[in-house]
Amino acid sequence: MNPGNTVHHQLLAAAERGDDAGVRAALAAGADVGARDAELRTPLLLAALGDHVQAARTLVAAGADPNAQDRRHDSAWLVTGVTGSVAMMRVLLPGGPDVRLRNRFGGVSVIPASERGHVAYVRAVLAETDIEVDHVNDLGWTALLEAVILGDGGPAHQEVVRLLLAAGADRGLADKDGVTPLTHAERRGFTELAELLRSAR
Template identity: 80%
Template structure:
């Protein structure tokens, strides 16, 4: 039995076959089609960072906010993959920047956890993403970069970007532990230094005291 247009569209989206995506759409495939895990063609394309396929799907009206069984959406997974190109393809489709994944997080949080510094920089510069959003674990993007990062250059850069974008340096987790304390406990000396500087800069300045 030949695959249906919907099945062809899903398969082409997984493969990043933009020609196949367009052909399936011409043959009547629905951009709202779902696989067994309720993933749409656009989500499948986003997961694979298949930009051209995603561009065709967005042009056909695909929903950038449609979530699957795992509560992933095309927009949310850009934070997982760290694809700035995909992020920019999806922006015109009107992503809901407050939509949360299964952990209660928004895209900047998994991006920070994984050390996707360029994505973090781009999403904060080009959208109104809440840099201090707190997920169900009680963690912000800054906390995730410290707690789940490795302290290396990528995560140092993420911390720099988050702080430059206005992240609150001493916003503690659900147990009252600040990013600085986490960094010190893990021996992340560079990140700890960045956080100390940010905390110091955030302190109110009193007249008569040195700047």
Template identity: 75%
Template sequence: MTPHDPALLDAAREGDADAVRSALAAGADPEARDDHRRTPLLLASLGDHVGAAEALVAAGADPNAQDDREDSPWLVTGVTGSVAMMRALLPARPDLKVRNRFGGIALIPASERGHVDYVRALLNETDIDVDHVNRLGWTALLEAVILGDGGRAHQEIVQLLIAAGASPELPDGDGVTALEHAERRGFTEIAGLLSAPRDGRP
């Protein structure tokens, strides 16, 4: 596929906000695609180029447009953990239910990767589904335990998810709960958080 509006795509990839605005003013399509079906806004999100992203959002760029790997500008923020980019995209009203190639939403990779500030902002500033289950049968809470390192960042993410209403009782596809995974991995602090009384329940 021949890329459309290469000047806009290049400007977004490089994070040149002025060049992005110039290309848009000259009539470039904000939904142009490169050879991997990445839009300018996705390229800006991948590079954490907030100024370029803001210019594209102002021009009506779609935060949900997915490429050939099923990544979108919004989903990418969960991978990079960029709170600034997340907030730059919120005015575009991203679909919080858009799924990546693993069937996950933005909260899940962020929880796995230990992006504490991002998880906190996402939970506080959106109504994202804390108990969304991906194709692996994992929620954000399960992924934080199964793929996390048990350290301070993942402990804090577990706390944030529980405080936001995540259900520790939801098991994975094999019937194993987050608490059982934490105990198996020797994550004592996380196991304590998962087994602590909540809302008056034992």
């Protein structure tokens, strides 16, 4: 095996393990911070997937790209919306993430975070970036629609809806069938969510 490939592999493996010392050693040995595995995942993406914050911090400081996407169109930045890791989100910000970057469903990071009820992440990403609160994905859904349609209507999703509305989310934006978030909430029997959506100004 080419020695260069070996050190790149060591970097990828260390990032995936969250081994910050290993990441530093591989970088010092000349590993490419933008190396990719067979799925086109970079060390930073692997660190983000495992929520290995210190390893990610080292990689960002070394110039890693938070926007580099793999075969599934995941990037380190987009993954934070799935994991809900506020710490990882903040570590990536100095790397200049593109908050408009789209995942394989055409969504930005706040959409999967809203679907999953990641309250702290939704609060932070809305407050600390200029992410588009009303971005519409390929399914025709906004973060608000996903929180209602794919959420469980419980306290976490209620708080997500509050945060989205406070950030200016348009409660009148309907899905591709013309169904609004309020109508979805009523159909699913989510009385608290429906009340929030009715009272939104």
